[in-house]
Amino acid sequence: MKLRNSMGGRLEEFEPLDPARVGIYVCGPTVYGDSHLGHAKSYVSFDVLVRYLRHTGFAVRYVQNITDVGHLSENSEFGEDKIQRQAALERVEPLELAERYTRSYFEDMDALGNLRPDISPRASGHIPEQIELVRTLLSRGHAYRSGGCVYYSVRSFPGYGKLSGRRLDELLAGARVEVQENKRDPLDFALWKKADGGHILKWRSPWGWGYPGWHLECSAMAMRYLGETIDVHGGGLENIFPHHECEVAQSEAATGKPFARFWLHNNMVTVDGRKMGKSLGNFVALKDIFARFDPAVVRLYILRSHYRSPLDFTEEGLRSARSAFERLSELRTRLARTAGEGAGSDAAADLAASLSRSFRERMDDDLDTPGALAAVFDFVRAANSMLDGGSGAGDASMLRDLIEDLCGGVLGIARRQDRDVLETGQEKLVEALSLARSALRGSRLFREADEIRRIVAEAGYSVRDLPDGTSLIKKS
């Protein structure tokens, strides 16, 4: 499998350090608000990577942090902690707020079908590890104390800039580097900050009461759970600089070893061509989208574009994804109905082999999910044709197993509910209406039957008259 490595920018054959095991670290959310589509794109992308690696036989340890401290609202000495600021607004404890939005985050990710990370470490729960890392950097001469804070000395690490392609003099030329009195160099960044009066989230350290700098947690937790050199480090494109650049500098200066072998970055979600972000006030909360679209549709929408391409959010795009999702779901339902005992034909085996091959080819090419989906939809047409032609139970079983494996197991776009079983009270009523309608049709009372179909459709169920009976399907 080839992946585009942000470190160097080239497509490289992926091989983990340990041939059988892969360690992945992905920058998780700062939990001070509900998740939006941008989170969905990032975490769906990495979820598919993890699923695919497991599918191809690797044992994967997937670590994704939860940032609940140290993320300041501005890059200044006196910036407010985002968690603390929002906690004050909602009148709760900072960690209570973090817990609230951590749950909200997992609710949304579960709905999208993302597998839970194997470890979801909290920054606040890893203060000793972070302090230890600062001590190491101090002892190695890469950090210095000043005004109760500890800063990383960027010029002590020659590799600074190698990930983001920046050069120190160019950074200085930029107008927005703020000179701060405690720093020896404007480019230096805080490892540990002194807590002044208003800070609630603070810990005792060798340098007094304080709290960790934002970049520190990822280095400390990644190395704690995945070792000093990790196979894959992922995150959003906007984190390449400064966040990931600083992680590289901290970690490699501390260990003398490469920090991450593969850096993967997903592109942004835009709205009307503009980046979506909390600070821009144009973000689309997942809970709002889920009220109108099945989360599986949102997932398919995301996977229809490449992880490294920007995704422009549109209502029309979501509707298009919903149609495509329905088409796929139709086939899956059809296969499940037909599947049973019996030997499969050569034609079905050929079709399955063809999809397996092209799916793998596309996924092996830097996780080309749009290409993989194209292969899936080629398969959808061919499989429908076979079923139209009267393929038997054995063929259907074979095709079903494959599509469940790829779409369910790898892409995660399978809807979980069994759509032939209607369970809620409303659904029972709809089912009863449908039976009554069948009787009307039997009596050739089509006008009445059509009226029932129209009403049931308004309630969110599509009614179809098939040669062997009537099908009821809940719309997405």
Next chain:
RNA sequence: GGCGGCGUAGCCAAGUGGUAAGGCAGCGGAUUGCAAAUCCGUCAUUCAGCGGUUCGAAUCCGCUCGCCGCCUCCA
């Protein structure tokens, strides 16, 4: 100002030297009591524009235009 990316049909989107995948929408047909679903056919002589390299370019090079991201917290 510096660094990086993008521009493929009405919309979305693969394809990085060999003659334009796929989805949605549309149109014609088969099927159907009518629909829906499904299938068949159709839908870019052309890949922002202009030059160049090549037997051959959407793919490589140069220039132009347009858009976006990062350089400050952000997935």
